[in-house]
Amino acid sequence: MSLRRLLPPALLAIAACAPVPRDLPDRREAAPSQLPAMKVFAAPRVSRPARSNRDIAQDFLDLTFQLESGRTLPVFTRFEGPVSLRVTGAIPTSLEQDLTRLLGRIRTEARIDIARVPANRPANITIQTISRRDLQRTVPEAACFVVPRVGSWDEFRANRRNGVTDWTTLETRERLSIFIPGDVPPQELRDCLHEELAQALGPLNDLYRLTDSVFNDDNFHTVLTGFDMLVLRATYAPELRSGMTRDQVAARLPAILSRLNPAGDRRRSADRGATNRAWIDEIERALGPRTSQQARRDAAKRAVAIARASGWRDNRLAFSLFALGRLSLGVEPELALGSFLQAAGIYGADPATQVHEAHIAMQLAAFALSAGEAEQALAIVDANTDAVMAAENAALLATLLLVKAEALELLGRDTEAQRLRLEGLGWARYGFGSDAEVLQREAEISAISPRARKETAS
Template sequence: MKAFTSGRISAPARPNSQIAADFLDLSFELESGRTLPVLSRFEGPITLRLTGRAPAILDNDLTQLVARLNTEAGIDITRVASSSSNASITLEVISRNALQRLVPGAACFVAPNVSSWSEYKAARRSPQTDWTKLTQRTRMAVFMPGDVAPQEMRDCLHEEIAQALGPVNDLYRLSDSVFNDDNFHTVLTGFDMLILRAYYAPELKSGMTRSEVAAKLPRLLARLNPAGGSGAPAPASPTPHAWKEAIEMALGGNATTGQRRAAARHAVDIARAMDWRDTRLAFSLFALGRLSLGVNSDIALASFREAEAIYQGLPGNELQAAHMGVQLAAHALSLGNANTALRIVDEHLPPVQAAQNAALLATLLMIKAEAMDLQGRDVEAQLVRLDSLGWARYGFGSDIEVGARLLEIAAISPNNRG
């Protein structure tokens, strides 16, 4: 198994006026649409403990994350022993089945004012765990499964601990953040670290209202992010509720494949009607492309190509473009176009590596190995294939899952048909 070490994280490229609007919408709204009356955060040093049956790889990823929060977000957070019952944040590892029996469909989640799974189960429907009643954070708990792929565990670590510390909302308009339900970014980005640094800046404190925070943000962000300039929060382009509903149905598992595909088409139609040329149209096309695979290859390919072009035209969206590229590279491989497949793969490898997405990295390398086989470069292909397996074990987990993905990619190649 291969694993990532912390690499270079790019600073946010957007102006501070946009970041200020993002900060307010992230900090004063819930994913459900409910409004939070005040800002809440920990006041003073923060401690974190890990409980439950945690694999060693999870412990390593947590150590890296805490180090990043200290250095990049400037948050005074330290790990303490699992027996420290008064820790600010408790990260409890449980089984996926136990988690989803109580909260169906959740990969992992965070809850306020509790310190254990048993305490959460007893208080989950009470005012104790109501985010809207929170004025200052003293205890938070993150619940995540320990019997999934290492990458899935790490992704939970980053997003849920960030939400335990700061915003608990997600915004589809954010292309450079884990605070986005599109799930392209899976480790905290430069934007996310800036948001958390601002969250714990001395200019802010628990109990401040949205208008009070908005008044502080221009000078605060100018200090933390001088390259972004200054200015009042700029109004964000509104996202109609109908588009969100369509995307959620397209992504969800509670509808038939046909219903999901129709919802994706509806999301594309709404995005075009709104004259969007941003990540929301691109993501709608991505959803339609994935749901059209094996049904209508023309629609799937056209959707992926248009989405890739949109993402490539927007600064900082190289990772999103790579998610389109893997589909286009697989198509080129299926046609026997080894040169095209290799060109696409090589173009997208650097941003995938930088984003620390092992599953996507392994898939691209598997496609590259098959394309090299088509060119008769057997020795090089085998080296690339071996490299892919190390990343696949981190990205997909079990040897069974790794083997299945390897066979799936191999079956695409004309060399292996039949």
């Protein structure tokens, strides 16, 4: 079973930096109907993988022959033949649009023969929307997930404990279901569509070492990347078929990747080393909702220590520091800032982790704004906006733009600030969903500005 973690990095802890003023300025008391129209992303900006085919082959095998739990999958499985897909349940407008766009990308980039059919027809893949409450009541650790051999939520609930939905017993893929909450922000719906449909078609595992993939529980990438599309295209290469062993697939992968990604043959391998289970366990404790903030913070500190002891200087150490920084906001601000700065240094040294660096940048821009360093906040936002646009992260983009608008106000550039605020609110409607959530996020960002604190004090 593929589970998305419940801690999206884009959802900042800015509120921990300062209290929200009780009496907000008039411009923040606008009725929801006065919010600008929702903004959506246009054509995707997809980059080809920039790693060696040797490394990609190892990634493919580790993604394909293991579950996130660590259990081994005995054979390779995929759909054999054209794939049909249907959507049942309440269908939000944004889901229709994002699914159409995603299916087009899968057909064009991964070359998979997949087509949507009416909801009342049988299909290989069923996407069913249910309420977030019902989903998490049944599977508390999941934001959305995919399971084999069932065609509905009722069928899943009836068979979830009897082995029917056990991926390790599968020999080929014929029928499965994706369950996603229909009452969440458009961006969260889209993110679920991308990861779960990718896992329905291809790999079932996630790897923390990956920097360019949605198949990573750090959730920095939330729409399918060039690497992901290459993996899906290789999954449906004619040289492979369901039932093959790991060794059989490994023997065919070099030729497949040479054909699909010839540039990868010319790149040097960079062995990242295995990710030990002890570090994963501590990261999961740090990100998990079932323990106290202090226990989560302690787990993040242990994750940092394990990463350093393992000799890692890559995204895994940076992610440990990022988690520690987030969990230290409002409690140990100096530790939070130091952790963010160290993580930013690691992410900034790798061109493949620009969007990761942008998540850190958002926190650093908030610190700068809170300190009244408006010019510094502007510089941080401007240096990271393009990477966020390329990653199609509307929640993070909205946050950066709203921070920038506050910084512009501090500099007396009110006209620019108002224009940028409206743009940020348009992205926030896609990223955060309801008008109330959008206005609350705007209020939280306003609260960290020295101007807001001064107005509250007066």
